[in-house]
């Protein structure tokens with residue numbers, strides 16, 4: 029890794045000079061290059077244009093080629109897309125022309141150099157104290173939790189934060205497409221998928237790794253992002269005694285998250301009737317946490333919901349337990365508002381009580397309007 033890292037540093041010095049200052053600036057969380065002359069950065073959740081430029085398309089292409097080489101990947105006319113994790117943990121995705129019409133297009137996702145901890149998450153205002161406590165209890169009691177949100181809303185970060193609360197003494201298996209999750213835990217195994225490179229190097233998919241995980245005595249399986257037919261394996265794992273599994277999915281609401289999971293699971297080779305699949309989904313999942321990036325640039329939990337079954341009309345019955353209050357714009361541009369109880373009591377309250385966890389029914393009482 030050290031050797032790979034120094035090749036990467038060399039590649040940065042030689043080829044990424046135009047964006048080096050942004051790579052080194054901790055406040056920048058994402059760098060977006062849309063061809064050599066159009067470079068944007070994300071700072072404090074907001075996107076802004078920079079004056080940075082590469083000399084020309086060839087220099088930008090050389091930079092991308094070098095990054096690919098430094099991590100043992102290739103990007104060329106035959107394989108015009110690159111998905112890679114850099115030695116310092118950054119995630120990079122690139123697409124070459126003619127697929128990208130602006131010229132070589134790149135996004136570099138930087139992660140906080142230090143893992144955002146559960147405490148930081150509360151301090152940053154991404155969740156209220158009681159809602160954090162509730163999620164903590166959900167993780168401790170081994171509820172199966174799905175984190176849902178849009179692109180870049182903070183799903184992976186939240187999943188890492190939740191993993192921090194897994195009680196000691198368990199065996200955790202983390203499966204990801206490109207390794208991003210930081211999980212500080214005593215007993216953890218990390219798996220990463222592999223793309224097929226040529227006839228000798230075959231693909232190892234999320235589904236393959238999930239199958240392996242199930243034979244490796246997991247207590248909990250964590251799937252970085254569910255985005256393919258592995259959804260079915262995950263649902264079935266959750267339904268066969270693997271408590272406390274967690275994963276993220278790309279969706280704009282808690283109900284949409286289940287619909288998305290259903291659509292992904294339908295792509296699996298093993299075919300279930302729609303009714304059977306939907307039944308498995310509702311019995312597999314306990315909680316859905318919806319996260320959002322708000323217009324003031326903040327990333328906050330917008331809703332924590334319990335999966336209860338089906339409504340009378342046959343729709344997924346996903347009931348918010350905590351949801352975001354009305355948001356008002358402050359003088360400094362920030363949105364005020366916080367996660368508040370909706371008045372719904374989770375069905376697992378008796379389990380909370382049986383475990384002598386001091387989180388009584390009053391914690392779910394809807395606040396009276398001021």
Ligand SMILES: Nc1ncnc2c1ncn2[C@@H]1O[C@H](COP(=O)(O)OP(=O)(O)OP(=O)(O)O)[C@@H](O)[C@H]1O
Pocket residue numbers: 057058137138139140149152154177178179180181182183184185186327328
């Ligand atoms: N609560 C938060 N407060 C401030 N910054 C955050 C928070 N959560 C995440 N971030 C930052 O936002 C960026 C995006 O986060 P993350 O990668 O977790 O999002 P994502 O939803 O998983 O994205 P993608 O859809 O691309 O997988 C990262 O730079 C991360 O450090």
Ligand SMILES: [Mg+2]
Pocket residue numbers: 183184185253
């Ligand atoms: Mg992610």
